[in-house]
Amino acid sequence: MSTTMVDPATSNAPESALANRARFASLVQRQGALAIFVVVVAVASVSFDSFASQGNITGIAVQASFLAMLALGMTFVIMTGGIDLSVGSVFALGGVLAAWGAQHGTLVAFVLPLAVCGAIGLVQGLVIARGALPPFIVTLAGLLFARGLLLLLSDEGATTYKVPRGSSFRELAQGELLGIPYPVILVVVFFAIGGLVLHRTSYGASVLAIGGQEDAADLMGLPVVRTKVLTYVASALLAGFGGVMIASYTSSGVTILGVGTELEAIAAVVLGGTLLTGGAGTVLGTLVGVLLLQVIKNVINQIGSLDSDWQSVVSGTILLLVVTLQRVLTRGDRT
Template sequence: MPGETLNGTDAGPRRMNRSERLSGLAQQHGALVTLVIAMTVASLSFDTFLTGDNLENMALSSAFLAVVALGMTFVIVTGGIDLSVGSLFALGGVLAAWGSQYGTAVALLLPLAGCGLIGLLNGVLIARVGLPPFIVTLAAMLGARGVLLAITDEGSTTYLVDKDSFFATLGQSSLGGIGVPVWITVALFAVGAVVLRRTRFGQYVYAVGGNEDAGALMGAPVARTKISVYTLSGLCAGLAGALNAAWLLSGVTILGSGMELEAISAVVIGGTLLSGGSGFISGSLVGVLLLKVIQNVINQIGSLDSAYQQVVSGAFLAVVVVAQTWLGRRRRVL
């Protein structure tokens, strides 16, 4: 009879489970497969792609965006969005460069305190007042950029970091041929993966993003969880800005423009659903690396304008979102 195997068991559910598993694997590991293919093609096409200097530059440039994307992952898993991280990244860099004259502790704590406070305010307005995340974080983006301009006299003042300070070594030195910012990023992602997948707080994050009302009925502290993830996003953006200032030895005011869109793209490309409730810390890291590989390949070509990076990244993101939507519908049908 249809739906039966030779030994008399029903093969229909087994086929559906297999299709569902394949859809889940495609969502979770599709970016990694694409990254491997992209790196293979790039290494075969350009002799300089796999050189130590090029890989080191890609790793360093990826580290700062990755830290921002780490915080963004928690926000998007809850079903939210944070448009303020680009401005907070720039603000964190300026605060760190200014604070470095008073020592490494001030250079690190000042951007964490300032950017974390803005993230906390975002979370309170979203979770307690009930304002839309898009509007709140857009206002924070503009407000943080305004604070940045006020601190730097409309961008005319650039604060420098003493190259002989310990703070500078965080951005300039390396361990085993790999920059310290890269090691810090790897450590943060390892901790973030454990927190999201293995702790009660991580379960709350998934519950809030999956179904906020159901999560509340299950005992998840919805408001507190939202406030926590937006605060975490602000802290990550501030830390990334501080590390970038240590690397550049200055607080550059023009940085961070469009970084929020890059971070969102990396998180979504890595398999986190914009609708919330599903996401992977490791996937966000893969998404960042994939974006940087695409940018590097365009730079390797040389004849293409830098604007093509945005065109390719946008087109790739559109493809990923369509694929995620299709996979999500397929899994619900199965």
């Protein structure tokens, strides 16, 4: 990449200093989480012998894979300038439906949760895009709806559906390839596809354009409504699939899962450098954000004397730190 502004009309000494500053700011914006992640991993590896063990690393990767699915969908939603508060509940609903479905065959365990979650996403997307209602409210309604449905299905948690012993459905999250657990492989594949979709398809271009300047996207003739609907459907499908994965991993449908997970997903996306106002960001950044949150949890667990409640305190502090840094460095730069 060249280091100077090439527009001759605006290029002079103070401007290029400004451009350098802007470049640095955008580097922090994109890679701030990665820098903190590297530091935390380095310190943890030195401090705790058990941290860098293969077992622990694999554990972190598998634990992170469920949140990663939600955060991937959330990345696209936030990129359009929206928000999806329903994913935590939808994730839990997907898990319970998958565990129930597994009793009727592996196919049902996949199709049923994805169909129900996809439908929830479709309704939310249509109301948001066609009805021009605020995503915050619509997906808050979705959160309540999905959680309620889940409690009805499980008699308020009294009934726990078990995945039958010997069901091939367990393989999804418990199996491995060359020593790598399937969930980790799935996350890598999904994020690779996600990156390709965002940067190399017209749908992805529309997502970025809508988040950047919705009126302009409309005037340029981009399919604004269709893109938004697709984005909320994808978010719900990914959350539902995360649920399917966790049902397979735990061999059961756990009702109390996913409370507040939507907020963790949002945190991961923002840590990863996606602007909360939309229009810019990367899926890779989100993956780093997810891993950072998971590593912090793990490190605090390693410090035996610390209460696990410190996990949230530390995560919250780092989130605040990163967004403040982003804000300070990009001040007056973006509106």
